[in-house]
Amino acid sequence: MSEEDNALVNQSESSSFEDLATAHEIEEAKLAEAAAAETEKPIENKTDEWQDVLGSGALLKKILKPGDESEGLRPHRSDICRISYELKIRGGSGDIFEKRDHVKIYLGDNEILQGLDLALTLMYKGEECLLQIAPRFAYGDVGLKPGENQGLVGESTPVNYEGPVIGPETWLEARLELHDWSEEPEHETLPIAERMEIGTRRRARGNWWYGRGEAQLAVQLYRRALDVLDEAEGGITEPTPTGELAPTSDELRALLEERLRVHNNMAAAQLKAGVYEAALQAVTRVLSCQPQNAKALYRKSRILSAMGRNSEALDAARAAAAAAPDDAGARKELHRCEQRATRDRSVERRLAKRMLGTQAPKGTPDKKPSKAKMLMWGLLSLLVGVASVLVYRYKMQGH
Template sequence: MSEAERTLVDKSESSSFEDLASAAAHEIEEAKLAEAAATEKERSPEIRTDQWQDVLGSGALLKKIVKQGNESSEARPQRSDICRISYEVKIRDTGDIVEKREQVKIYLGDNEILQGLDLALTLMYQGEECLLQIAPRFAYGDIGLKSGESLGLVGELESPKYEGPVIDGDTWLEARLELHDWAEEPEHETLPIAERMEIGTRRRARGNWWYVRGEAQLAVQLYRRALDVLDESEGGITSPTASGALPPASDALRALLDERMRVHNNMAAAQLKAGAYEAALQAVSRVLSCQPENAKALYRKARILSAMGRTSDALDAARAAAAAAPADAAARAQLQRCQQRAGRDRDLERRLARRMLGAGDQSAPASEPDKKPSRAKMLVWGSLLLSLLVGVASVLVYRYKMQAH
């Protein structure tokens, strides 16, 4: 096993390692933001509107207020609050517009917008407007953004494509951001099913966007938040019956369950990509407990078990996935990979068994290893004897000829 594989296995020992890493990162950022907020509060309004503030102390996120907000209550939005904002994002060096949205609602801290905007909102007052300079790590990262790729705008399942120059890992952005107002996130149980579906679906879509970009950790965060709001309401679907069938439920609740299964499936894929195998296995197991023939869950279960080295179990899951979706090329390919790996494992076991039996077989006599050397010696002595006989015969013939003369 390679060092990288050992690292991934180590990660999977804790099913919530990505949550711990995420929590630690949030604590660090929140501490920096709290320090920045305290520093900003000490400055006079004149200074604050004329200068760029280094929000995180690293130069990666700069903020300048262009319109003061309502500071009378000293209230600022907190994580999970629903913020109503307007913003415009441009490439700093060229001025090309990347995103522009008006009066959009986002859940603060859910990475529904670029991280630089998300972080800046925690330092803003109601009605405040500011300019931001955002380093790549808090924008589109090392992956960047190319023309034709999805912007992943929250609340839009069919997000528009980006049309502009390439944004690479060195591209800084500039943004104008306005915080209109905010409200606390309501208890999910109080929301109608239709609204919960809408929230859960938008979080799943944004999580998918992060996943496609290779940001598995951010995708998992969005999927977990989606599951929070898609959880069953009291009296709804809880678990299958003893026979494996689901109890009767309304169409709305069944739609809610289907959406939850999609989120669990996607989260398993993200956790697999992050190396959290145990957590990924738990996610697909939840899907299969309600939908035993879910081909996508069976396929991902095969991949997860294969990554964990559980070849036999992976082969069973791959066979089930191929049976559930016989026309699916990915399922057939996974079955073939599992069969090949199982064959290699069997060959290795046979070779090891032969070696062990050969090393442990004490039934042969001790002189047996000398058989081949003994035959060789006999051939040598036979050759010598034949040479001697030929020599004696030659001498006799010679003497006979001499006597005849």
């Protein structure tokens, strides 16, 4: 994220995802195949051996305690799973650097490391297992350094990492237990306070993924946050013609404001992922309720610039700078758009001159000879004259 983008993002915490191609669907397909193959194995062969979950060696699983397979049920995407886990570096000192007991997560939302999330789809109630997780399903190329936010779900304040440096080639070893799970309730049945809690934690986790350069995973979390923050039938009315929110309860107002924060953050993630149309839709939703939202105006300018709509980007940049005159990022964006507009006007003038014939094309000869050319022609004329005189005298002598 650029410095100017950070300046506006930090002022307030901060489409569709169908047009973002991710590897998640591929991994889910692999998991489905692995689950089908696993059910065909005899129970006695499922313990004391490492199973290659994805078939690529990137996620290995060994069952320590079999779960309840009597009904053959496993959790599915969006189910609320109650789990315990601990993490350590494979081949390291053996120290546990992260441990959570009986924490609730929404399966498939990447609220935990991807390796843990994927493994849960192959576990039964009460099952306990060991996992070996490749970097791509752990902390990726970014890794994790002491003092950085671990992004622990369910924590009201950020928890900083205190273990050794985890590099881009670091494998992890995990101990994971699935206690039980339940289906996600219909959002309409949840009280507003609970919706706010769920939506806020999904946005926070999306911010964590965005900060690590995982824009697509961030969009997934933001979309899930929007699902639970939707209150179409709860009293939120359309904005008034002036752009101000219509009078409503404090709870509903807070819910809508949180929803707008999510849209704003999702626009940044979609911009980073190159999905410009979806990003523009996200900021448009924000500006329809908050026309002077400086962060949305700033991002709208960035999005329009990426789309090549420079004149519209300049208008948005001017509005952002007017809404936040003291913000360095907004001023820098305006300066960049003004410079681009100046260059565009210069190019247009040159093209107009050439089209109208008021400027000679490059490579055409000058209409007025230069002094060097005039001197050369003068010398040639003199030589021709001298030669003519000599020829005439020679002929006369011959007669």
